[in-house]
Amino acid sequence: MSAPIATDVLVIGAGPVGLFQAFQLGLQDIRCHIVDSLPHPGGQCTELYGDKPIYDIPGLPRCTGKELIERLQTQVKPFAPVFHGGHSVSSLAPQADGFAVATAQGLNFQARSVVMAAGVGAFEPRRLAPEAFKALHGQQVFFAGQDPVVFAGLRCLVVGGEASAIEAALQLSEVSGPGAPTRVGLMHRRDVWDAEPALVERMRQCVARGQMQLHIGQPVGPQLHDGRMHGVDWVNSAGETQALPCDAVWVQLGLSPQLGTLAQWGMDMQRKQLAVDSATFATSMDGVYAVGDINTYPGKQKLILCGFHEATLAAFAIAARLRPGERTTLQYTTTSTHLHRLLGVDGR
Numbered sequence: 001m002s003a004p005i006a007t008d009v010l011v012i013g014a015g016p017v018g019l020f021q022a023f024q025l026g027l028q029d030i031r032c033h034i035v036d037s038l039p040h041p042g043g044q045c046t047e048l049y050g051d052k053p054i055y056d057i058p059g060l061p062r063c064t065g066k067e068l069i070e071r072l073q074t075q076v077k078p079f080a081p082v083f084h085g086g087h088s089v090s091s092l093a094p095q096a097d098g099f100a101v102a103t104a105q106g107l108n109f110q111a112r113s114v115v116m117a118a119g120v121g122a123f124e125p126r127r128l129a130p131e132a133f134k135a136l137h138g139q140q141v142f143f144a145g146q147d148p149v150v151f152a153g154l155r156c157l158v159v160g161g162e163a164s165a166i167e168a169a170l171q172l173s174e175v176s177g178p179g180a181p182t183r184v185g186l187m188h189r190r191d192v193w194d195a196e197p198a199l200v201e202r203m204r205q206c207v208a209r210g211q212m213q214l215h216i217g218q219p220v221g222p223q224l225h226d227g228r229m230h231g232v233d234w235v236n237s238a239g240e241t242q243a244l245p246c247d248a249v250w251v252q253l254g255l256s257p258q259l260g261t262l263a264q265w266g267m268d269m270q271r272k273q274l275a276v277d278s279a280t281f282a283t284s285m286d287g288v289y290a291v292g293d294i295n296t297y298p299g300k301q302k303l304i305l306c307g308f309h310e311a312t313l314a315a316f317a318i319a320a321r322l323r324p325g326e327r328t329t330l331q332y333t334t335t336s337t338h339l340h341r342l343l344g345v346d347g348r
C-alpha cells in the first residue's frame, strides 16, 4: 500500500466537468489532485465523440470533443492540478479530518474534501462475454493500453470490430524479428467494421499477404491445459464451433462506463445518481460534492454547460468549508488583481 497523498481536494473524474472543477478551485486558491480510470483526461468528450462537433458551449460556436478538452486543459494549467490516470477509485471513507480514498490500482489519498465528477461511471474496457476468460485476465487475456511486448513469440488473437482492434492487429502483424508474435488473428462477429475504409483496406491487404488471419465469429471459451490457455473455441458465422491455436487474446471491444462500488460509499442516490443540494452541490455526506452527469437535483440536465455552473458553485462552497470564518467574495477575472496573481496574468 502506497503512503497517502495529502490534498485539500480530490476530484474523482477528469471529464470536462472535473477539469473545469479544478479551474474553479484554482480561482478559490485551492489546489487539487484529479484521478481518472482512463489514462488521459476527457471523459465522454474524448471517448464517445472525440472528433464530432459540439455546438452548445457558450462562446465556442463549434468545437470537437477533443478540442474542448484541450482548451479546458490549457485553461486549468495555471493551477497545475496533479493528474493520476489509469486509477479507478474503489473506496471512500470519512475520517475525523477528511476522507481516505483508495484506487483499485493501489494509490491512496487523504483529502479534506472530495468532488465526485464521475459522469456515467469509470470507463473500463469491455470484457469477453464468456466467464471462463476471466481467470486469464492479465496473464493471457489483455485489454486496450497493454504494451504489445507481451505478445512477442506468441500466437495472438485480437478481438473487436472497431478501428482500435484493426490498429492493434496491424501493429502486431507489421512487426518482425524477435519482438513479433508468431501468428496474428483478428476476430469480429461480422465482416462489418467500425473504422475508416482506408484502415479496413490496409487490414484486408495484410490478410491477403498472409500476415494476419481473419476470423468472422465469436470466441466462446479458452482451451485450457493445466490452467494455461493453448487455444480458443469460437463459433463462426455459420454457427459451427471451431478451435484456434492461441496463447494470448488482446481484447479491443471498446470501453463501457461502470459505476462500480460508488453506490456503497454511503451517499444518498436516486436512480444511480448522487442526490445533491443545488445551492452548493453537496451530497448527503458532509465534505463530498458531486458535479456533472453523476449528480441529480430538481431540473437537472446532463449538459456540459450545466456541469460548469455546478462546478463553479461547488468551488465557492468548498472554499467556505475549508476556510471557515473567511468571507468568500465574488471577484471578476477581468478586474481582480488577486485573481490575476493566481492566474499568472497581468490583466491588461
Ligand SMILES: Cc1cc2nc3c(=O)[nH]c(=O)nc-3n(C[C@H](O)[C@H](O)[C@H](O)COP(=O)(O)OP(=O)(O)OC[C@H]3O[C@@H](n4cnc5c(N)ncnc54)[C@H](O)[C@@H]3O)c2cc1C
Residues within 6 Å of the ligand: 012, 013, 014, 015, 016, 017, 018, 035, 036, 037, 038, 042, 043, 044, 045, 048, 049, 053, 054, 055, 056, 087, 088, 089, 090, 117, 118, 119, 120, 121, 122, 123, 260, 291, 292, 293, 294, 302, 303, 304, 305, 307
Ligand atoms: C454522443 C454524445 C454526445 C454529446 N453531446 C453533447 C453536446 O453536444 N453538448 C453537451 O453539453 N453535452 C453533450 N453530451 C453530454 C456530455 O458529454 C456530458 O454531459 C459530459 O461529458 C459530462 O461530463 P462529466 O465530466 O460530468 O462526466 P464524464 O465526461 O462522463 O467524465 C467522467 C470521468 O470520470 C471517470 N470516473 C468515473 N468513475 C470513476 C472512478 N470510480 N474512478 C476514477 N475515475 C472515474 C470516468 O472514467 C470519466 O473519464 C454528449 C454525450 C454523448 C454520449
